Amino acid sequence: MNKLLSTSSICLLLGMLLVSCIASAAADGNSTGYPKTITDGADRTVTITEPIERVVVLNSDIAEALKILGVEDKIIAVTDSVKNRASYFPDLTKKQVIGKWTEPDYEMIGEIAKGSSDEVMPDIIVIGYAYVDKPYGAPGVEKSLAPFKNILNAGFDIHKPDNFEKDMRTLGAIFNKEAEAEEYIKWYNEKNDAVKNAVKDLNLPKVYIESSSTSPKLGELGTYGKGSGLTQQIRIANGLNVARDLELEWPKVDWEWVIKQNPEVIILTKYATAEKLGWDEGPSKDTIDLEKIIAEVQARAGASSVPAIKNNRVYVFDAYKIFGTDGVVGLTYLAKIIHPEADLDPKAVEKEYFKKIGIEYPDTAITMYPALEEN
The missing domain is CATH 3.40.50.1980 (Nitrogenase molybdenum iron protein domain)
Structure with missing residues (x-):
C-alpha cells in the first residue's frame, strides 16, 4: 500500500512538474515542443x-x-x-x-x-x-x-x-526565442512607422543608387533593380528608384542612361572599413576619400545637367547599414537624405540600435557623407 502511494505520489509530482514547465515556456512567449x-x-x-x-x-x-x-x-x-x-x-x-x-x-x-x-x-x-x-x-x-x-x-x-x-x-x-523576436519586431516597426509618417505628405523625388567602386566603368555601373532590398527601402522612404523596373535585382547600367533618368538625388553605396563602425568624421582620411568618390561622379561627361549634381545632392552611404536587422537605421538615413525637411533623427535611431546589440556607437563615426544640415 505504501509502495503504491509512493508511486502515485511520484507520478503526480512529475505531472505537476511537466505542467509547470509548459506553463513557464508559455509565460515567456517561447515554444519548446518538438518536432x-x-x-x-x-x-x-x-x-x-x-x-x-x-x-x-x-x-x-x-x-x-x-x-x-x-x-x-x-x-x-x-x-x-x-x-x-x-x-x-x-x-x-x-x-x-x-x-x-x-x-x-x-x-x-x-x-x-x-x-x-x-x-x-x-x-x-x-x-x-x-x-x-x-x-x-x-x-x-x-x-x-x-x-x-x-x-x-x-x-x-x-x-x-x-x-x-x-x-x-x-x-x-x-x-x-519568439518573445525576443517579437520585442525586436515591435521596435523595428515603430521606427519604420516613424519614417512613413514623416514622409507621407512630401513629394516623390527620383533617386539613383549606385554601388560605388574605386574605378567605376561608366558602361557598367552597378545599381539596384526590381525586387532588391534597396528598391524596397527607397519606396518606403517615399522616393522613386529610377531603376525600379529593371528586371535584375542588381543590374548594370551606363552613365548615359542615368543622365536620361534625370535623378534629383544620387546615393552612392560603399561599405565602410569592416574593422570599425562607419567612417571617421572630418577632417579625416575617410572624408577625403569620400569627397573623391563624389568628385568623380560630378566630373563625368554631362553630369552638370543632372538635377542631383546641379543641386549638390550626391551622397555616399555606408552599405552595411542598409540591409538586415539594422535596415531600419539605413531607412531612416535614406528618408532624411531624400527628404531633408522630414522630422527624423537617424543618428538617434542608429545609437539605439547599436545599444540593442551591445555596442556603443562612437560619437565621431559617420554613416553618410556629406552630413545633412539639421532642421
Whole structure:
C-alpha cells in the first residue's frame, strides 16, 4: 500500500512538474515542443526534431539577427562576411571560417558537424540566404549538403524590408526565442512607422543608387533593380528608384542612361572599413576619400545637367547599414537624405540600435557623407 502511494505520489509530482514547465515556456512567449516545422524564406519546409545547439552562419545579415535573438553563442562556424566584420561581431572573429559567403566549403561544414563522432547529431543547422536562383541560396545549399545526414538548413532574405518581419519571427521559432523576436519586431516597426509618417505628405523625388567602386566603368555601373532590398527601402522612404523596373535585382547600367533618368538625388553605396563602425568624421582620411568618390561622379561627361549634381545632392552611404536587422537605421538615413525637411533623427535611431546589440556607437563615426544640415 505504501509502495503504491509512493508511486502515485511520484507520478503526480512529475505531472505537476511537466505542467509547470509548459506553463513557464508559455509565460515567456517561447515554444519548446518538438518536432516543430517551419517554412523558410525559400518556401521550404524544415522539420526540427530537437533543440538547435549548433549553428553555421553563411552571411552577416543572419549573424546580426541571431545576435539580437541572444543565440550568438550557438554559432560554431562563419563565412568571411562575418569574420571580416570585427566591429559588429567581436565574439565571432575566432570562430572557424568555412569559406566565402558565396562559396561555402561544404566538406568542412560536414566535418565540423560530425565533430569527434562517427555521425552527425541532429542539433545543427546551416542558415544563409533564401535565394532560389543562386548556388548559395537555400535550395543550392540543401543540394550541397545532401551527402551529409542530419544537417538542417534554412534560408532567409531578411535583408529585404518586405521579408523582415516574417523572417525574424521564423528565426525566433527555430531557437525558441519568439518573445525576443517579437520585442525586436515591435521596435523595428515603430521606427519604420516613424519614417512613413514623416514622409507621407512630401513629394516623390527620383533617386539613383549606385554601388560605388574605386574605378567605376561608366558602361557598367552597378545599381539596384526590381525586387532588391534597396528598391524596397527607397519606396518606403517615399522616393522613386529610377531603376525600379529593371528586371535584375542588381543590374548594370551606363552613365548615359542615368543622365536620361534625370535623378534629383544620387546615393552612392560603399561599405565602410569592416574593422570599425562607419567612417571617421572630418577632417579625416575617410572624408577625403569620400569627397573623391563624389568628385568623380560630378566630373563625368554631362553630369552638370543632372538635377542631383546641379543641386549638390550626391551622397555616399555606408552599405552595411542598409540591409538586415539594422535596415531600419539605413531607412531612416535614406528618408532624411531624400527628404531633408522630414522630422527624423537617424543618428538617434542608429545609437539605439547599436545599444540593442551591445555596442556603443562612437560619437565621431559617420554613416553618410556629406552630413545633412539639421532642421
